[in-house]
Structure formats: C-alpha cells, structure tokens
Amino acid sequence: MGLVEEDNEWEESCSMVIEGKATRFICDLCQKEYSTREAAEKCQEWCQRFVDSPNLTNLKLSPRVFNALYRAKIYTVSDLKKHSEEELLVIEGFGRKSVLEVREKLKQYEEVL
Numbered sequence: 001m002g003l004v005e006e007d008n009e010w011e012e013s014c015s016m017v018i019e020g021k022a023t024r025f026i027c028d029l030c031q032k033e034y035s036t037r038e039a040a041e042k043c044q045e046w047c048q049r050f051v052d053s054p055n056l057t058n059l060k061l062s063p064r065v066f067n068a069l070y071r072a073k074i075y076t077v078s079d080l081k082k083h084s085e086e087e088l089l090v091i092e093g094f095g096r097k098s099v100l101e102v103r104e105k106l107k108q109y110e111e112v113l
C-alpha cells in the first residue's frame with residue numbers, strides 16, 4: 001500500500017503514488033502506472049477520449065474500414081462524426097464503399113441508442 005497524493009497543480013491531473021523511493025504516476029481513468037508524469041497524462045488524455053465518446057469498435061465496422069479510420073487518428077464515434085464524407089474519402093484506403101459502410105453502421109448504431 002502506498003500513500004496517494006492528490007496533485008494540486010492541475011485539477012484533472014493524474015494521481016501520484018509514493019511507494020518507498022519510487023514515485024509512480026497513475027492514470028485516473030484506467031489505473032495504469034507510469035514512471036513519468038508525462039506518460040500518465042498522455043494515457044489519461046487518451047482514456048478521456050473514450051470516456052467522452054464511445055470507442056469506434058462499438059460500430060462493428062469491418063477491420064479494413066476500422067483500420068483505415070484508426071490510421072487517420074479517428075478513434076471514437078464523435079471523432080468520426082466530425083468528419084464529412086468528403087473528408088473520409090481522403091483517407092488512404094478509404095473508398096466510396098467504406099463511406100457507405102460507415103454511414104450504414106452509424107445509422108444502425110444510433111437506432112440502437
């Protein structure tokens with residue numbers, strides 16, 4: 001068991017744990033431990049995206065389409081919705097068929113909600 005200290009510098013900062021001499025930084029969202037604050041904050045930033053919006057995997061896209069979006073740094077449903085169909089077509093490996101698939105899956109997804 002370590003001593004958990006809330007950091008006051010940033011309100012939404014990661015937690016710092018002092019265990020013996022080693023200081024560890026923990027992502028508050030996924031509870032992963034890091035040896036540097038930067039790494040923990042990066043993780044937290046990343047995790048926050050998925051708290052704010054459902055992960056794209058919820059759309060059950062085909063791996064091809066999912067991977068193309070992932071490479072274009074589109075990771076969540078809200079990321080996806082920020083892009084127009086024209087913008088999606090610019091993504092490498094993303095054709096009309098992919099756009100149709102995205103449109104269809106988004107529709108299905110939103111009907112379920």
Ligand SMILES: [Zn+2]
Binds near residue numbers: 047
């Ligand atoms: Zn995390």
